[in-house]
Amino acid sequence: MTETPWWSSESLWRKMAIWVTAFMVVVLIGLTFDTVRQITAGGKRVPSYSVINQKIFYEFDSERGFQVPRIGESQPLFGRILDEAEAKALVTLGKLTVQAKNCMNCHTLLGNGAYYAPDLTKAWLDPAWAHEDIREQLMLDFLQDPAGNARTFGSGRRMPNLNITEDEAQGIVAFLKWMSSIDTNGFPRGFSPLDQEDGV
Amino acid sequence: MSTNAISVEAGPLSAGQRIAMHYFVAAMILFFAQILFGVIAGLQYIYPDLFFGQLDFSVARMVHINAMIVWLLFGFMGAVYWLVEDEAGTDLVGVGLAKINFWILTAAVTVVVLVYLFVQIGPGTKTTLWLINEGREYIEAPRWADIGIVFCVLVFFYNVSATFMKGRWSGISGVLVLDLVALAGLYVAGMYFTPNISVDQHWWWWVIHLWVEATWEVLVGCIMAWGLIKTLGANRRIVTTWLYIEVAMMFGSGILGLGHHYFWIGTPEYWFTIGGFFSALEPVPLVAMVVHAVYDAGRHGFKSNNHPALAWLIAHAFGNFFGAGVWGFMHTLPQINLYTHGTQWTSSHGHLAFFGAYATINIAIIYLAIQRVRGNVWMSAELADRGWKWKWSLGLLNAGVLGMTMALLIAGYDQSFIERALEGSTWSGYFKAQQSAWFLQGMVWRMIFGWVTTAGIVLLFWDLLTIGKTEKRKIKDISVVSTLEHAPA
Numbered sequence: 001m002t003e004t005p006w007w008s009s010e011s012l013w014r015k016m017a018i019w020v021t022a023f024m025v026v027v028l029i030g031l032t033f034d035t036v037r038q039i040t041a042g043g044k045r046v047p048s049y050s051v052i053n054q055k056i057f058y059e060f061d062s063e064r065g066f067q068v069p070r071i072g073e074s075q076p077l078f079g080r081i082l083d084e085a086e087a088k089a090l091v092t093l094g095k096l097t098v099q100a101k102n103c104m105n106c107h108t109l110l111g112n113g114a115y116y117a118p119d120l121t122k123a124w125l126d127p128a129w130a131h132e133d134i135r136e137q138l139m140l141d142f143l144q145d146p147a148g149n150a151r152t153f154g155s156g157r158r159m160p161n162l163n164i165t166e167d168e169a170q171g172i173v174a175f176l177k178w179m180s181s182i183d184t185n186g187f188p189r190g191f192s193p194l195d196q197e198d199g200v
Numbered sequence: 201m202s203t204n205a206i207s208v209e210a211g212p213l214s215a216g217q218r219i220a221m222h223y224f225v226a227a228m229i230l231f232f233a234q235i236l237f238g239v240i241a242g243l244q245y246i247y248p249d250l251f252f253g254q255l256d257f258s259v260a261r262m263v264h265i266n267a268m269i270v271w272l273l274f275g276f277m278g279a280v281y282w283l284v285e286d287e288a289g290t291d292l293v294g295v296g297l298a299k300i301n302f303w304i305l306t307a308a309v310t311v312v313v314l315v316y317l318f319v320q321i322g323p324g325t326k327t328t329l330w331l332i333n334e335g336r337e338y339i340e341a342p343r344w345a346d347i348g349i350v351f352c353v354l355v356f357f358y359n360v361s362a363t364f365m366k367g368r369w370s371g372i373s374g375v376l377v378l379d380l381v382a383l384a385g386l387y388v389a390g391m392y393f394t395p396n397i398s399v400d401q402h403w404w405w406w407v408i409h410l411w412v413e414a415t416w417e418v419l420v421g422c423i424m425a426w427g428l429i430k431t432l433g434a435n436r437r438i439v440t441t442w443l444y445i446e447v448a449m450m451f452g453s454g455i456l457g458l459g460h461h462y463f464w465i466g467t468p469e470y471w472f473t474i475g476g477f478f479s480a481l482e483p484v485p486l487v488a489m490v491v492h493a494v495y496d497a498g499r500h501g502f503k504s505n506n507h508p509a510l511a512w513l514i515a516h517a518f519g520n521f522f523g524a525g526v527w528g529f530m531h532t533l534p535q536i537n538l539y540t541h542g543t544q545w546t547s548s549h550g551h552l553a554f555f556g557a558y559a560t561i562n563i564a565i566i567y568l569a570i571q572r573v574r575g576n577v578w579m580s581a582e583l584a585d586r587g588w589k590w591k592w593s594l595g596l597l598n599a600g601v602l603g604m605t606m607a608l609l610i611a612g613y614d615q616s617f618i619e620r621a622l623e624g625s626t627w628s629g630y631f632k633a634q635q636s637a638w639f640l641q642g643m644v645w646r647m648i649f650g651w652v653t654t655a656g657i658v659l660l661f662w663d664l665l666t667i668g669k670t671e672k673r674k675i676k677d678i679s680v681v682s683t684l685e686h687a688p689a
């Protein structure tokens with residue numbers, strides 16, 4: 001077995017494996033720097049946390065061919081205007097609660113997670129909250145007693161009570177509001193937000 | 201180098217093999233836990249009041265997928281302990297350390313699972329993430345356990361590389377050790393908190409995707425390479441060359457294929473092109489692996505020392521190809537993924553891929569180990585009971601998972617169409633899809649095949665506990681033939 005053709009030689013493929021891997025890793029690292037920069041809160045795709053002080057709505061972008069979130073006039077959450085640090089603290093409490101209660105093993109966020117309950121990417125804008133005037137209160141009530149406020153749309157599948165406190169519920173709502181402002185390249189497609197007639 | 205098939209003498213197990221057996225036993229117990237909690241979660245889709253408020257879907261699912269990740273990793277660690285001495289041609293370095301390490305790891309896993317089950321959730325504080333669970337799919341383990349796991353993996357790593365260092369290196373062991381470094385290093389990317397969900401998901405996929413579509417694939421490639429040499433007496437030089445080719449193709453496509461998870465999470469639009477293109481190439485190495493395995497098995501006349509192991513290795517090659525390659529390809533292009541993203545379609549792919557690619561090869565290795573444990577007994581054709589247990593468990597497990605996959609695919613089609621395309625993914629649109637006739641039937645069929653899978657596991661355990669116990673014949677009859685016919689180059 002001395003006459004191995006060059007194209008099947010062990011050493012050729014060893015070098016190939018090393019070079020291909022090294023090349024791909026370098027490209028990935030390069031792209032990662034750019035991507036992380038673009039998704040850091042405060043950019044165009046992922047707005048800063050203080051966006052929760054403003055109205056978030058959905059608009060069709062004819063150039064890109066899908067709906068995109070837009071940031072509108074002032075619309076303070078729970079009637080308070082927060083500075084960036086306060087907003088960040090509130091969203092952080094929300095995100096911590098989302099992790100501590102394991103929401104992602106029932107729900108998807110940005111489409112990732114579990115499939116037992118609705119996607120929460122645009123939960124803030126969901127038409128089931130009926131109208132902007134009552135949305136905040138409905139959400140707080142629902143999160144603190146989801147079984148008592150169950151809708152289930154005839155499925156009988158309820159969300160259990162997760163001992164969410166009022167503060168935590170506020171944090172979650174802030175987190176959901178902020179999340180709905182992320183530019184997700186049109187996912188979920190064709191989402192129809194709640195009544196957003198007035199004050200766009 | 202040890203190119204020959206397994207020697208016939210069956211003295212006591214070596215130190216490394218004894219530690220491997222610990223890992224295999226723990227893996228099988230966790231496999232059982234995985235199925236138990238999968239069954240509960242599956243039933244909750246049909247009976248939403250089942251254990252409501254006590255053992256909610258989120259808890260059942262978390263245990264289901266965590267038990268899976270841990271048992272597969274335990275299986276891999278066992279496999280590496282099993283082959284390391286043979287491949288290095290020397291005794292395991294640090295036997296005592298390896299033993300303690302196993303027990304620390306197992307104790308930690310037990311505590312984590314008990315906390316999942318009995319504490320479940322905590323207040324929205326960092327303390328909860330440190331002590332109870334981190335709430336991030338697959339890597340829910342609380343931070344204390346993360347640190348413990350990294351520590352244990354480092355000890356494992358020391359045992360393995362020190363053994364190769366003392367003995368000898370080969371192509372397979374070189375790839376293996378480098379791959380383990382990457383595998384362990386990636387885990388660290390999942391170990392921090394950020395309020396930013398886009399950044400969170402971005403790094404989360406580094407762990408999940410770069411594990412299952414890059415480092416785990418290469419790890420099983422190494423195990424498979426060693427397995428082919430052992431079960432078939434395949435030529436080492438050819439197998440090693442194949443391994444390098446697979447590494448080049450797998451990393452060449454899988455590393456940037458990561459982009460197929462960056463379509464909708466806030467990440468920039470260039471990932472459509474990069475992710476779509478490179479992930480579409482990912483099936484190529486999986487086809488090559490099927491060709492490789494079937495070619496090698498065919499060339500050796502499908503004669504092997506160990507029929508169950510060979511059958512499971514072939515199931516691995518096909519399962520990897522269909523579950524990861526075909527099912528992955530089906531939803532990897534952004535035009536399709538826009539509708540299938542985060543639906544039962546994903547679950548369909550997840551089941552076939554994890555089972556087909558990783559559960560199968562672990563079972564194959566455990567059969568190889570069991571043969572040795574029972575004293576290198578005959579495990580080929582004409583077993584006393586015609587080998588009905590291993591054949592039926594092979595059939596039931598594969599049919600069960602395939603049936604679940606099909607049921608979930610139908611439910612996924614339905615969900616993509618109704619919820620994603622027609623209803624625009626609202627709360628009410630979600631439930632409209634969940635209650636459509638096809639979806640409901642899909643959930644029932646998933647459970648029917650879930651029970652088939654469960655039956656397969658029970659039979660698998662029974663077989664592992666009994667196979668070869670009363671067998672008097674040794675393996676030599678066939679290994680002699682195979683070593684003579686295919687003498688090392």
Ligand code: HEM
Pocket residue numbers: 111112113337412413460461479480482483520523524525527528529530531532533537540541542543546549550551553554557558
């Ligand atoms: C053995 C290898 C593989 C395993 C174990 C695997 C497993 C999985 C799992 C469990 C998920 C769901 C993750 C979650 O919970 O969100 C997933 C998602 C995905 N996989 Fe794979 N996969 C493998 C290979 C592949 C390949 C080769 C492709 C493409 C050709 C692929 C394409 C995808 C895509 C596009 C998604 C995202 C689905 C979505 O948008 O919801 N996978 N994979």
Ligand code: HEM
Pocket residue numbers: 113114115116235238239240241242243261264265268546547548550551554555559601646647649650651653654
């Ligand atoms: C009795 C058999 C089984 C049943 C009834 C079952 C049921 C389930 C259920 C209900 C889920 C949650 C999906 C969702 O969020 O909607 C799930 C997730 C999952 N199961 Fe299973 N399972 C079974 C066996 C298995 C096996 C054998 C494997 C692989 C070795 C597996 C791997 C997974 C994975 C990877 C996920 C996460 C999927 C994703 O996020 O896309 N399961 N299973």
Ligand SMILES: [Fe+2]
Pocket residue numbers: 409413457458460461
């Ligand atoms: Fe992937």
